[in-house]
Amino acid sequence: MSTVLEVGDLRVAYPGRGFRGRPHEVLHGVSLTVGQGETLGVVGESGSGKTTIGRSVLGLVAPSGGTVRFQGHDITRAGRKERRALARDIQVVFQDPYSSLNPGLTIGDILSEPLIVQGTAAGEARHRVAELLDQVGLPKNASQRLPREFSGGQRQRVAIARALAPAPRLIVCDEPVSALDLTTQARVLDLLVDIQRRTGVAYLFISHDLTVIRHVSHRVSVIHQGNIVETGPAGEVTTTPEHPYTQRLLLAAPVPDPTEQRRRREARQRL
Numbered sequence: 001m002s003t004v005l006e007v008g009d010l011r012v013a014y015p016g017r018g019f020r021g022r023p024h025e026v027l028h029g030v031s032l033t034v035g036q037g038e039t040l041g042v043v044g045e046s047g048s049g050k051t052t053i054g055r056s057v058l059g060l061v062a063p064s065g066g067t068v069r070f071q072g073h074d075i076t077r078a079g080r081k082e083r084r085a086l087a088r089d090i091q092v093v094f095q096d097p098y099s100s101l102n103p104g105l106t107i108g109d110i111l112s113e114p115l116i117v118q119g120t121a122a123g124e125a126r127h128r129v130a131e132l133l134d135q136v137g138l139p140k141n142a143s144q145r146l147p148r149e150f151s152g153g154q155r156q157r158v159a160i161a162r163a164l165a166p167a168p169r170l171i172v173c174d175e176p177v178s179a180l181d182l183t184t185q186a187r188v189l190d191l192l193v194d195i196q197r198r199t200g201v202a203y204l205f206i207s208h209d210l211t212v213i214r215h216v217s218h219r220v221s222v223i224h225q226g227n228i229v230e231t232g233p234a235g236e237v238t239t240t241p242e243h244p245y246t247q248r249l250l251l252a253a254p255v256p257d258p259t260e261q262r263r264r265r266e267a268r269q270r271l
Contacts (some may be wrong), residue, residue: 001035001036001037001038002035002036003033003034003035003036003071003072004034004035004036004038004070004071004169004170004202005032005033005034005057005068005069005070005170005202005204006032006033006067006068006069006070007030007031007032007033007053007056007057007066007067007068007069008031008066008067008068008069009029009030009031009065009066009067010027010029010030010031010053010056010063010065010066010067010068011025011027011028011029011030011063011064011065011066012025012026012027012049012052012056012061012062012063012064013025013026013064014026023064025064025226026049026052026226027049027052027053027056027063027226028225028226028227029065029066029227030049030053030066030223030226030227030228031066031228032053032221032228032231034170034202034203034204035202036169036200036202037196037200037201037202038202038203038218038219039196039202039203039205039216039217039218039219040202040203040204040205040217040218040219040220040221041205041206041207041213041214041216041217041219041220041221041234042054042204042205042206042207042220042221042223043206043207043208043209043210043213043220043221043222043223043249044208044222044223044224044249045208045224045249046208048223048224048225048226049223049225049226050206050207050208050223051174051175051206053204053206053223054092054172054174054204054206056068057070057090057170057172057204058090058092058172059075059078059083059086062077063076063077070086070089070090070169070170071089071169087114087118087166088118088166088167088168089166089168089169089170090168090169090170090171090172091162091163091164091165091166091168091170091171091172092163092171092172092173092174093156093159093160093163093171093172093173093174093176094159094174094175094176095174095175095176095178095179096179097152097153097155097156097158097159097179097180098147098148098152098155100159101147101155101158101159101162102147103146103147103148104146105146106143106144106145106146107133107138107142107143107144107145107146107147107150107158108126108129108143108144110147110158110162111128111129111132111133111143111158111161111162111165112125112126112128112129114162114165114166115128115129115165115166118166128165129143129165130143132161132162132164132165133161135161135164135195135198136157136158136160136161136164136191136195137157137191138154138157138158138161142154142158151184152179152180152181152184153180153184153187153188156176156177156180156184156188157188157191159176160176160188160191160192160195164195164199164201167199168201169201169202170201170202170203170204171201171202171203171204172203172204172206173192173203173204173205173206174206175206175207175208176188176192176205177189177207177212178207178208178209178212185212186215189212189215189216192216193215193216203216205217210238210249210250213234213238214234214235214238214239217234218233218234219231219232219233219234219237220232220233220234220237220238222237222241222243222245222246222249224245229243229245229246230242230243230245230246238250
């Protein structure tokens, strides 16, 4: 399996407050890889630095150290022109499916816009939009409707379709189901798994929810206070973790059995 993304010793620091404020480092030398057709889940609590990893890969945050390599090429400090070219191969699905869609455009325009910008003819773009809607399980007439006419889960399907439009090699999924109810979450996650099976796209999947990570990931990296503390196969990390922090994450995950939930709470307090 070839490597699509390689992050090496990545460091990111945000400016301190005030004129003399010292920079605050949020990533302290993070390293990870994502293979072709693979999902690497990055899990951690709020403020752990997991979203900053995704933003660094997308070029939205400038690293203070380390490297980001995509298909063997160093893109750590890629310029605007190179980033526009990379947009064909690296896409993103954000957390909020509504705010990430232009409310004034129809779904057809939202999906065709990036294709036309990259030089696709209008007729070919319309054909591609029909394919994308079918791929994410939306009716063909959805292209004539506005985002507000859809449910949260349907809007996230549109966001996924937009990410798939240029046939990327990698999609950064930043908490893509956290704003959805549990039933809709399961459907969207199953959709992502099915799309990966059919297209071979790789996912860098970022979430605070260990249950969600377990559902979609092949491997898992656990991040705590800007450091990767544990990496391994999803089945092992999410069921028999070795690091105390990962164990606390597992014990914090809710379960439907009150007795088991109480046992987990007590076990977590002992860690």
